[in-house]
Amino acid sequence: MTRMESSFAIIAEPNRRSILSLLAASECSVGELERQLRMPQTSVSKHLRVLREAGFVESRVEAQRRVYRLRPEPLMEVDAWLTPFRRFWTAHVDALERHLDRMDATPETPTKGKKR
Amino acid sequence: MTRMESSFAIIAEPNRRSILSLLAASECSVGELERQLRMPQTSVSKHLRVLREAGFVESRVEAQRRVYRLRPEPLMEVDAWLTPFRRFWTAHVDALERHLDRMDATPETPTKGKKR
DNA sequence: TCAGCGTATGACTTGACGGGTATATGAAGC
DNA sequence: GCTTCATATACCCGTCAAGTCATACGCTGA
Numbered sequence: 001m002t003r004m005e006s007s008f009a010i011i012a013e014p015n016r017r018s019i020l021s022l023l024a025a026s027e028c029s030v031g032e033l034e035r036q037l038r039m040p041q042t043s044v045s046k047h048l049r050v051l052r053e054a055g056f057v058e059s060r061v062e063a064q065r066r067v068y069r070l071r072p073e074p075l076m077e078v079d080a081w082l083t084p085f086r087r088f089w090t091a092h093v094d095a096l097e098r099h100l101d102r103m104d105a106t107p108e109t110p111t112k113g114k115k116r
Numbered sequence: 117m118t119r120m121e122s123s124f125a126i127i128a129e130p131n132r133r134s135i136l137s138l139l140a141a142s143e144c145s146v147g148e149l150e151r152q153l154r155m156p157q158t159s160v161s162k163h164l165r166v167l168r169e170a171g172f173v174e175s176r177v178e179a180q181r182r183v184y185r186l187r188p189e190p191l192m193e194v195d196a197w198l199t200p201f202r203r204f205w206t207a208h209v210d211a212l213e214r215h216l217d218r219m220d221a222t223p224e225t226p227t228k229g230k231k232r
Numbered sequence: 233t234c235a236g237c238g239t240a241t242g243a244c245t246t247g248a249c250g251g252g253t254a255t256a257t258g259a260a261g262c
Numbered sequence: 263g264c265t266t267c268a269t270a271t272a273c274c275c276g277t278c279a280a281g282t283c284a285t286a287c288g289c290t291g292a
Contacts, residue, residue: 002249025200030268031268040252041270042253042254064267072205079205081133082198088186129280145239147238147239158281158282161240
């Protein structure tokens with residue numbers, strides 16, 4: 001149903017990235033994700049469905065629970081896409097730190113149209 | 117104007133990824149991008165604006181043209197986010213090839229509805 | 233000055249995605 | 263059977279991003 005073509009669109013959603021990060025640590029049931037992320041169960045299930053249909057996760061049934069675990073392929077695709085760009089920063093590694101520091105400093109509200 | 121919080125949301129757009137890929141090869145003017153991507157100029161300009169405000173590109177003025185070039189920081193962020201996941205595939209590298217081969221073969225339908 | 237090119241912006245429309253609520257399914261236990 | 267727990271789905275709605283069109287801006291050369 002939901003178009004949602006590329007792997008990039010899937011991980012554009014912050015909650016889905018959170019789910020993936022948790023699953024990177026260890027596999028989880030829906031309820032565990034629900035508690036750790038403090039989000040409604042229906043929301044978790046919906047995101048898991050999207051992730052599952054896009055191949056990011058798979059589930060196995062365990063009694064009444066469904067335990068989800070990570071599948072690496074789609075993220076490998078993203079990683080592969082980055083390849084041609086890496087030459088831009090492999091030279092000077094500390095640029096990221098400076099960038100992240102700036103992000104940190106900014107008042108978290110990009111709401112207003114800032115110049116440049 | 118456009119919220120567009122994360123770097124992930126920016127590269128969720130296929131046309132923007134195309135622009136970035138072209139700029140990874142070499143800096144380009146708007147017109148060059150327009151021709152290579154075969155998309156309307158207003159569209160290119162709008163995507164460039166989004167990319168610029170998100171720090172993915174910067175432009176310099178050259179006569180009547182604006183030449184855009186890549187800035188690496190936001191993509192470095194994405195690369196950094198991938199770090200915890202790499203352990204899932206650094207062991208067996210060929211899984212990506214198999215995955216991409218499948219993508220190639222399938223007629224645009226995601227992982228087929230397994231319908232239990 | 234004007235014309236023409238290159239680029240940016242504004243208004244508008246459309247459609248997709250995410251959140252919420254209610255409900256359905258299905259397994260386990262009484 | 264019924265009830266409870268765990269998860270999934272259906273529906274509605276608000277929001278927001280992307281496309282299109284028209285137009286405005288800025289630079290250059292005649």
